[in-house]
Amino acid sequence: MVEKPAALRMVNIEKYFGLVHALRNINIEVGSNEIVGLIGDNGAGKSTLVKILTGVYPPSSGEFYIAGRKVNPRTYSVKRAHQYGIETVYQDKSLGEKQALWRNFFIGRQITYPFGFINVKKEKEIAQEIMLNTIGFRGRGITVNSKVNKLSGGERQGVAIGRAMHFEAELIVLDEPTVALSLKEVRKVLNFVHKIKEGGKACVYITHDMQDVYEVSDRFIIMDRGEVVASITKADISLKALDEFLLGYSQGLKDKELS
Amino acid sequence: MKRARSVFSFLGKIEALPVFAVMLIMYGTFMVFAPDVFMKYRIYMSILQTVTPPLILALGLTFVITAGEIDLSFPAIVALSGFVFAWGYQNLDQELGQTWATWASFALALGAGALAGFINGFLIAKIGVPSIMATLAAQFFWYGVTIVLAGGRSWRLKGIQEDPVWELFVRRIYGIIPQQGRAPIGVPTQALWALGLAIFLWFILNRHKFGEAIMFIGDNPNVAQVMGVNVVATKIRLFTMMGVIAAFAGLILTLQVTVSYPTQGEGMLLLVMAAVFIGGTSIAGGYGAIIGTFFGAFIIISLEPGIVATKVSGYWVQLIEGLVLGASVVLHVLIGEQNIANFSDRIRRWSTPTRLVKTASQPENLRKEQT
Numbered sequence: 001m002v003e004k005p006a007a008l009r010m011v012n013i014e015k016y017f018g019l020v021h022a023l024r025n026i027n028i029e030v031g032s033n034e035i036v037g038l039i040g041d042n043g044a045g046k047s048t049l050v051k052i053l054t055g056v057y058p059p060s061s062g063e064f065y066i067a068g069r070k071v072n073p074r075t076y077s078v079k080r081a082h083q084y085g086i087e088t089v090y091q092d093k094s095l096g097e098k099q100a101l102w103r104n105f106f107i108g109r110q111i112t113y114p115f116g117f118i119n120v121k122k123e124k125e126i127a128q129e130i131m132l133n134t135i136g137f138r139g140r141g142i143t144v145n146s147k148v149n150k151l152s153g154g155e156r157q158g159v160a161i162g163r164a165m166h167f168e169a170e171l172i173v174l175d176e177p178t179v180a181l182s183l184k185e186v187r188k189v190l191n192f193v194h195k196i197k198e199g200g201k202a203c204v205y206i207t208h209d210m211q212d213v214y215e216v217s218d219r220f221i222i223m224d225r226g227e228v229v230a231s232i233t234k235a236d237i238s239l240k241a242l243d244e245f246l247l248g249y250s251q252g253l254k255d256k257e258l259s
Numbered sequence: 260m261k262r263a264r265s266v267f268s269f270l271g272k273i274e275a276l277p278v279f280a281v282m283l284i285m286y287g288t289f290m291v292f293a294p295d296v297f298m299k300y301r302i303y304m305s306i307l308q309t310v311t312p313p314l315i316l317a318l319g320l321t322f323v324i325t326a327g328e329i330d331l332s333f334p335a336i337v338a339l340s341g342f343v344f345a346w347g348y349q350n351l352d353q354e355l356g357q358t359w360a361t362w363a364s365f366a367l368a369l370g371a372g373a374l375a376g377f378i379n380g381f382l383i384a385k386i387g388v389p390s391i392m393a394t395l396a397a398q399f400f401w402y403g404v405t406i407v408l409a410g411g412r413s414w415r416l417k418g419i420q421e422d423p424v425w426e427l428f429v430r431r432i433y434g435i436i437p438q439q440g441r442a443p444i445g446v447p448t449q450a451l452w453a454l455g456l457a458i459f460l461w462f463i464l465n466r467h468k469f470g471e472a473i474m475f476i477g478d479n480p481n482v483a484q485v486m487g488v489n490v491v492a493t494k495i496r497l498f499t500m501m502g503v504i505a506a507f508a509g510l511i512l513t514l515q516v517t518v519s520y521p522t523q524g525e526g527m528l529l530l531v532m533a534a535v536f537i538g539g540t541s542i543a544g545g546y547g548a549i550i551g552t553f554f555g556a557f558i559i560i561s562l563e564p565g566i567v568a569t570k571v572s573g574y575w576v577q578l579i580e581g582l583v584l585g586a587s588v589v590l591h592v593l594i595g596e597q598n599i600a601n602f603s604d605r606i607r608r609w610s611t612p613t614r615l616v617k618t619a620s621q622p623e624n625l626r627k628e629q630t
Contacts (some may be wrong), residue, residue: 107487
C-alpha cells in the first residue's frame with residue numbers, strides 16, 4: 001500500500017513583520033490522518049503560523065506542501081486554501097449569526113442553478129445529511145432552518161467542523177475552538193474532533209488547554225517565541241509530564257532572561 | 260390540535276405577515292372613517308401612482324441596510340437621473356431622431372445612476388470611508404452637479420406623452436378594473452413595474468448568491484471574508500445596483516410629472532427609510548424583508564391622504580405618521596424577527612417530534628455495530 005503523502009509539510013518557513021522576527025525556521029509535518037496539538041504561550045507564533053497556513057499572510061521565506069502539492073505563496077489565498085483542502089474553524093468567526101444553518105453550510109460555494117440562483121432544496125438536503133451522518137448532530141429541535149444564534153457554542157463548532165469535513169478537507173485547522181465554552185460544550189467539541197480522526201482526515205488543534213489537547217491529539221508541537229521547540233508523540237509523555245515540560249520551559253526562559 | 264399547530268407553523272413562516280396585517284388595519288380604519296374616499300377605486304389608483312418612486316427606492320435601500328450600510332445619496336441620484344433624461348430628451352433628437360433619443364436618454368440616466376453608485380461603492384469598500392459619510396457627501400455633490408448643469412431651472416418634457424417610453428412606463432392601463440357607467444379607471448403601469456421589480460429583488464436577496472453574500476456581510480463581514488465571499492466586490496456591486504435603482508425611480512418620477520426639476524427627490528430620504536424600517540428590515544444588518552418593505556411603502560404613503568380624508572385636521576398628519584413608525588418599530592423589536600423565528604421553531608418542534616431525528620440516525624449506529 002502506498003503511503004498517503006503528509007497532509008502538511010512546512011520547510012524553513014520564516015515570517016517577519018517589519019523588524020519583528022515572528023517565525024524562525026519552522027519545519028513541521030502533519031500526517032494524513034494525524035491530529036496534531038499546537039501548543040504555546042501567547043505570542044509564541046501559533047496564530048501567525050495558522051494565518052500563513054490558511055492563506056491570510058504570505059510567508060517571508062520558505063516553502064510548504066499540502067498533501068504533497070507545493071504551494072505557490074504568491075497566488076495563495078483563503079479561497080486557494082479551500083481548493084487545496086484546508087478548512088479553518090475559528091473560535092468565533094466561522095458562522096453568520098443571523099443566518100439559517102443551511103446557508104452557513106454553503107456560503108462561498110453554493111450549489112446553484114444557472115445565473116447564480118441557489119438550489120435551496122438540494123442545499124437543505126445535503127445540510128441535513130451532514131448534520132445527521134457526518135457529525136452525528138443530536139441538538140434537540142435544531143433543523144437546517146434554525147438560525148445559528150439558537151445554537152450553543154459547542155454546537156456551532158460542530159457545524160463548522162461538519163462543514164469542513166463535508167467539503168473533503170484534507171487538513172482541518174481548529175483555532176482555539178474551546179475558548180469560552182462550558183465543560184459540557186467542550187466535551188461536544190472534542191467529540192467532533194474524534195469524528196475528524198474517524199473520518200481519516202488530519203487536524204491541527206491549537207489551544208491553551210492542556211487537558212483538551214492531550215485527549216484528542218496524537219502528537220504535540222510546542223512553540224515558543226516563534227520557534228518550534230519540541231515535537232512529542234502522545235505515547236512518549238503523560239499529561240502531567242507535558243504540563244510540567246511546558247511550565248518548566250517557560251520558567252527556564254524567564255530565568256535565562258533574568259540572568 | 261395537530262392541524263392548528265401546522266396552521267400556526269405555516270403562519271410563522273410567512274414573511275412580513277405583521278406588516279401586512281398593519282396595512283389591512285390601516286386601510287380598514289380609513290374605510291370606516293372616510294368611506295366616501297376609501298370605498299372607491301380612484302384613491303387606490305392614485306396611491307399606486309404616488310407610491311411607485313419611493314417604493315422602488317425602498318426596495319434598493321433594503322439591500323443596502325441588509326448589508327449593514329446606509330445610503331443617503333439616492334434622493335440626489337433621483338434628481339440627477341431626471342435631469343440627464345430631460346437633457347437628452349431635448350438635445351439628442353437632432354442626431355438620433357426623437358424615439359431613439361428618448362431611449363438613449365433613458366439609458367444615459369441609468370448609466371449616470373450606476374456611475375454615482377459605483378463611486379459610492381468604491382469610496383466605501385475600497386477606500387474604507389464609512390457609508391454614512393461617503394453618501395452624505397455624495398448627496399450634496401450630485402444635487403450640486405444637477406443644479407449647476409440644469410442652470411437652476413426645471414426642464415420640461417414637451418410631447419413626452421406621445422413617446423413610447425412614456426407609454427411603456429407610466430401610461431394608465433384601462434379595462435382591467437370594470438367601471439359601472441362612470442369615468443374609466445386606469446391602473447398606472449409604473450405600479451406593475453414596481454411589483455415586478457419587487458418580485459425580482461426578492462429572488463435576488465433570498466435565492467441568489469449575491470443576496471446571500473449581502474446577508475452574510477451585514478451579519479459579520481469577517482465571517483463572510485473567511486468563508487470566501489469577496490466583500491469589497493460585493494459592496495461595490497451593491498452600491499452600483501442602488502444607484503441604478505435610484506436612477507430608475509428618478510426616471511419614473513420625471514415621466515410621471517413630465518418635468519425635471521433639480522430639487523427632485525428632496526424629502527424622500529426619511530420617507531423611504533421609514534418604509535424600510537416599518538417593513539421590518541433590521542438596522543443592525545444581516546436580515547432584509549423585501550415583502551415588508553413593499554407593504555411598508557404603502558403604509559407610509561397612504562397615511563397622509565388617509566388622515567386628510569378622515570377630515571382630521573391636516574396638522575395631525577406628521578404626528579400620526581410618527582406614531583405609526585414608532586409603533587411598528589417597537590412591534591418589530593418586541594415580536595421581532597428573532598422572536599418570530601423562535602415562535603415558529605417552537606411550533607415546529609411540537610409538530611416534528613424528536614423521534615424523527617432518532618430514527619433517522621439509527622441506520623448509522625447499526626452499521627457501526629456490524630463492522
